[in-house]
Amino acid sequence: MSPRSEISQAKRLVVKVGSSSLTGVDGGIDSARLVALVNALARQHLEGSQVVLVSSGAIAAGIGPLGLGARPRDLATQQAAASVGQGALLAAYTQAFGAHGITVGQVLLTVDDVTRRTHYTNARRTLDRLLDFGVMPVVNENDTVATSEIRFGDNDRLAALVAHLIDADALVLLTDVDALYDGPPSRAGSKRIPLVSGPDDLADIEVRGSSSKVGSGGMSTKIEAARIATAAGVVTVVTAADRVTQVLDGQDVGTLFLPIGVRGASRRLWLQHATTARGRLVVDDGAVTALTHRKKSLLPAGVVRVEGGFQEGDAVDVCALDGRVVARGLTNYSAKELPGLLGRSTKELARELGPEYEREVIHRDFLVVL
Incomplete structure (x- = not known):
């Protein structure tokens, strides 16, 4: 089986989508973008894959209702926006997945849930049970009560840890850039990097942070998430949200990161990558x-x-x-x-x-x- 086929044929799949891929210019949820994502994931689910969606967007979804012009910088306003936006985001997912007959379950996690052993074990048990029931878990950080973990990298690291948590076969990181490039994508001559087989492949790559008004991550956080996931034996791909159908079909889009570790060594991998x-x-x-x-x-x-x-x-x-x-x-x-x-x-x-x-x-x- 080719690495690209491992994505399309994954029995357990984690898909992460960033705020900028879900929201419009006003910071609110873009229904067309959300429905397009849901349609692709619903098809994968109905074909037999167990899919966990790690979705940013709670803070971004609260920007419009609170009359804010951009993502707030102070913690209290971020938490207020998350409180307002989380309900709207879940309601949108519930309606969109419901059109396919799929039940949604919300799972809000904080750093403690993936760094303290008892919380970690409970989170894994909960996600396993939801998947056994055929539910689509929608995971997000609990931004309403989070502190420094709100700046966790726009959920990229969380998605990698969730992939590790449930022993996923593959991780898909969706963003607003179609792939990792060997220079800024806007620079003439920059080329897509289709495959990363190990850390040495990234030694000379120039990576910048986030330019999104609503997101907090960037390509650097995607690379770090891929490092965590591949160390746990999870094949990972980074691509644009509008190419989700193509990547789930196993097509040559985005940047594929090959596994460098072995799946199953959960305790030591958890200690290395999840604990603080x-x-x-x-x-x-x-x-x-x-x-x-x-x-x-x-x-x-x-x-x-x-x-x-x-x-x-x-x-x-x-x-x-x-x-x-x-x-x-x-x-x-x-x-x-x-x-x-x-x-x-x-x-x-x-x-x-x-x-x-x-x-x-x-x-x-x-x-x-x-």
């Missing part, structure tokens, strides 16, 4: 060797310093003495509890403090070497 470190553990050279070469767990004896205010179960970076981040994992101790245990063996701690202290700082199953 809430502290740092500085370890000695022996611990670095044990973690990176011998695939061991991190024990209290190897930790020399604790930084940050993390809690038990939080993700933390593990650093060498020179400051290099060598791993990330979920700690079994809080930042307050850990300093009194440093440099001591688990057997010694168990004898002195009780058997519950005969445990690793980070178990190997919950640690990824970076």
Whole structure:
């Protein structure tokens, strides 16, 4: 099967659409654009694919009703616009998919839902169940209550994490540019890059940010999302929203990013790409060797310093003495509890403090070497 065919024949597919691809010049929802997208996804769904739509547009859809001239910059106004626009956006999707007999389910996620393990597991279970019911999940960031995550890259990174979350076969990132080019698309002589087989293919590419009045992403966020998805074994394509039918048919449009990782290693991929470190553990050279070469767990004896205010179960970076981040994992101790245990063996701690202290700082199953 060719990589392009993997898109058209994907059993599980995540499609992300940006604000600028859904809205008109006034910032409101462009019904014709939305219906065209829905028609393409509905056909894919009815042919047997399980499709998850990651849709921006809540903030953009609220611009018109609030009388704003452009996407607001301050957080409070962004949240107000999202509150007004989210309902309008979902109503439009409900009506458009309903014309095909497809039920829509809204899933609003925040960074915690893809970075904290219990939330992550619950989000995956919910999406799996919706797909089992034949529902079309429409995913968006919960912009009404989000803080810094509103600037997550116009949902591009979220879409890659959702593809990882549900073990998707393919990811389609729809934007207002038809492909990645080797220079600015408006520059004479710039050429489309049809295929990216690895990071080296992008070494000399000039990429600029967003020029959209309603979106927050740009081609750089698409490339970062593709990097996350392909590391999880998910073939990814970036193209314009008006070419969605062509890309779902497996035609040579947009830029195709080949997988560079293996699907299924969910826990470590999640730790590497989804988690946000809430502290740092500085370890000695022996611990670095044990973690990176011998695939061991991190024990209290190897930790020399604790930084940050993390809690038990939080993700933390593990650093060498020179400051290099060598791993990330979920700690079994809080930042307050850990300093009194440093440099001591688990057997010694168990004898002195009780058997519950005969445990690793980070178990190997919950640690990824970076």
